Amino acid sequence: MKFSNEDLTYIKRCFELADKGRGFVSPNPLVGSVIVKDGKVIGEGWHKKFGGAHAEVNAFASSNEETKGATLYCNLEPCCHTNKQTPPCVPVIISREISRVVISNLDPNPSVNGSGVKQLREAGIRVDTGILGDEGKEVNKFYFKYVIKKIPYITIKIAQSIDGKISTNRDIQTWLTGKDSVKYVHELREKYDAVLVGANTIKVDDPQLTVREVKGQDPIRIIIDGDLSISPHSKIIKMPGNEKTWIFTAENSNQEKIEQLEKLGIKIFQLPADKKKVDLGDMLKELGKENITSLLVEGGQQIFSQFISHGLFDEIIILQSPKILGQGISAFETNVLKKLKIEETERLGEDLKVVLIENQ
């Protein structure tokens, strides 16, 4: 066994510290770091803000104690590349005469990906990797997807009745889930860089797509609206903070309406479209360029169907309400057969949350 119980304790602490940066560091990864000497924690730090100092540097800065011979814990491989805003961490670790570095995951970023570990070892430092590797990947699941694929991590979130209906009718808003589920959705939104709905959801529900039930930053709000049918009177257009509302529409959409919306403060993206259906692949690449590492897809049926039939998802969260609707609208209108795997189930008040991922 390469890792001791102490190692496990300190790396878990790194995860905790890393998580404090959530909502502030994207598109960077969440990183926490702990420095331990003679069985005593002498420094802690985390990456607090995009563009700010890295976790390891903050851990060194947190203490005046001598670090020579200490062990440095870090959930992600320390960086060694220089084409970025902050100086690399590896030289700092070497200069502080750390004798051992323990990390969960190599940085999948092609500019690092093992080079950091290599440089540390070349400097005579013992490096142990892979401790709680799966947990480490879970903490940074958005980053791992984004840095490799250059498109966001995609979570499809569906609220449905126990018989699989998302509403009674395409044109009527149906409230299905209870207050614990609503709160959970706000917690989710707070974790994602962006949320996405289709134009019909705006028309029927007129949602704000903000974080209200919990404290936290509002995500970017993305609307797919191929023929730009959105009403300029929608809440999402008129609300304060509407610079966070982005509309993706077809390249030949009405130029006058585009200008009208832009004047109101909305950001418009024009993309190639087939029969006014915006190409999702193009949209996701565009989001990648805009540093959106995570996307929460909130509906409705047409949007869910397009994402599922193109296999564009990393995770599906289904909030099941204990109601039977009988006839009504299902989440997916396409004829697909997807085999998934249940990752997690949890009771949310009266409702049931089921998290699924692709069955590999």
Add this chain to the structure above:
Amino acid sequence: MKFSNEDLTYIKRCFELADKGRGFVSPNPLVGSVIVKDGKVIGEGWHKKFGGAHAEVNAFASSNEETKGATLYCNLEPCCHTNKQTPPCVPVIISREISRVVISNLDPNPSVNGSGVKQLREAGIRVDTGILGDEGKEVNKFYFKYVIKKIPYITIKIAQSIDGKISTNRDIQTWLTGKDSVKYVHELREKYDAVLVGANTIKVDDPQLTVREVKGQDPIRIIIDGDLSISPHSKIIKMPGNEKTWIFTAENSNQEKIEQLEKLGIKIFQLPADKKKVDLGDMLKELGKENITSLLVEGGQQIFSQFISHGLFDEIIILQSPKILGQGISAFETNVLKKLKIEETERLGEDLKVVLIENQ
């Protein structure tokens, strides 16, 4: 606190003993009994077989020790009525000079319902009722429904994809759930007096509806077939033990076919029907008369829809398979809004079981 930890221990033992009679005592309740003297169990018994001795009598018979001054535990109120196959238990308890009786539930049977307790108290015996009353009702949920309503306890069992589809098409058998769920369904069947499907399920799936994956008795197999369209070559007609196959059809169904099926060993019930749809209320009363205390409704869509729209269920068990089907057949085709309550969730291998009851 009326009940001690010892009381809880012994009444739980009564539940365990009671459960040993499952599959053999219907339409009688499941009853277990423990006799305790000076902190020591001196007798145990349960109701083993319909028509056989009651739990209390078996507990007395299990031991030669002096029962004077002992405490008798029993999950259900001892019987006092005489219009039945076995002599009443109350006089036996009195004659054995028991000093205290502890029971979970009064017997809801109108012929008992408190009279047993009253007679015991009149004989000077201390009687404490209500210990783990909810658990006691759960053990005998079939009996409690049946003895009051004279129709069976009804459980609707649905296997569906995570997006709420029971099959891809009305005419094609769709295997959704995994082997743990299949085994669970066989365990369920073993617990019910009867299982029920519609004629279309027989046509499409040609099922046997027997208990195969676990040891146990086969239930009665009920087919609702308003216009008697069933093929005489169906497994359920031709299999050994087909005297357990009962068909409910319209009163004006083809008499020749009825005779043909009866000759093959099948029991046919003819009932009033509206447009060849057998009246479910009439059917359930008929089942009550046949001593069917519990019914597992296994499909398909038309059957589920009829039961749900008439509110004819006590419990719904949904086995969710982690698959997305997209287009397909939902469990319910009717326009209903039923608010339910999730009673239990359990992972069954790759699948998820959700048990729901009416939201009271």
